[in-house]
Amino acid sequence: MDKSIFNPREQEDNISSKIIVGLERISEVFKILLWDKAKLVGLSPIQIQILIFVAFHKQELCNVSHLAKEFNITKPTISDAIKVMDKKGIISKDFSSVDNRSYSIRLTKAGSKIVAETANFADPLKARLTGIEPANLESLxxxxxxxxxxxxxxxxxxxxxxxxxxxxxxxxxxxxxxxxxxxxxxxxxxxxxxxxxxxxxxx
Structure with missing residues (x-):
């Protein structure tokens, strides 16, 4: 137990442990920024992430199976999120693939509007990087x-x-x-x- 990454004494002499704790802190910032945007538009964080992903990636990646892998969550969880967004009219299902049991996701006009309002959620984090030397940024x-x-x-x-x-x-x-x-x-x-x-x- 003393060797836990999250034990401050273990971190003192282990740079890898310090980096992992730092990454955890940054992931918390990411979640906070995402939640703030999600609350503004009345969606869950994963729904926002799905919309942003669909907006910027090719159609063959915008299906339930791939989205579940992309976000490391189960297919039923993705399907539930899609069902809610479909009811809200912010996505549509495209059944034009060879397998008519599966579908890909497309944004509706309302969905594109939400992406325009939320896709910048991580900008405050990006802004903090501007003070870091370019060589250090490249190494990171x-x-x-x-x-x-x-x-x-x-x-x-x-x-x-x-x-x-x-x-x-x-x-x-x-x-x-x-x-x-x-x-x-x-x-x-x-x-x-x-x-x-x-x-x-x-x-």
Whole structure:
């Protein structure tokens, strides 16, 4: 028990524990900002997250199965959220896929309006990053990208769309390289949510 990450004495001499506690604090800020926006429009946080995801991602990702993986919650929970949003007229169901039992989600005009009001919920967090030196920001981003990929490889994070797991990504001795863009990638070029992401076989 003394070795718990959340024991302040354990944190004193362990930088990894300090980082994890820091990430937990930031996740709390994320939840607070999301809740504040959700209350303003009369929706739950997960409903806001679904709407924002659908607004900015391709249609084949906007179905119950993928959304459950994306947000690490059960399909029934996603289905319940969609049912409420459908009744409110902020999403519509598209049954045009080959399997007519499944459907994807589209925003209605009312849903797009809500996204316009809520998609900036994390801006206060982004604003705090402006005071950090660019080199430090780039180092932080590099570490986060690699951590996200490792968590996915370990089965803890179910979905990732970062370059490291993409079929177009190649690591050379001197640089990272994207075969789709046909160019080397700087650390700042690495994407965490790439629209062109295709999972690498065996990744």
């Amino acid at each position: 981003f590099d570490s986060l990208g690699k951590l996200i990929y490792q968590l996915n490889q370990n089965g803890i994070l179910t979905v990732q769309r970062t370059c490291y797991g993409c079929k177009f990504y190649k690591k050379t001795e001197t640089t990272d390289f994207c075969n789709m863009l046909n160019k080397p990638l700087l650390n700042s070029d690495i994407r965490l949510d790439c629209p062109e992401f295709i999972e690498r076989a065996g990744s």
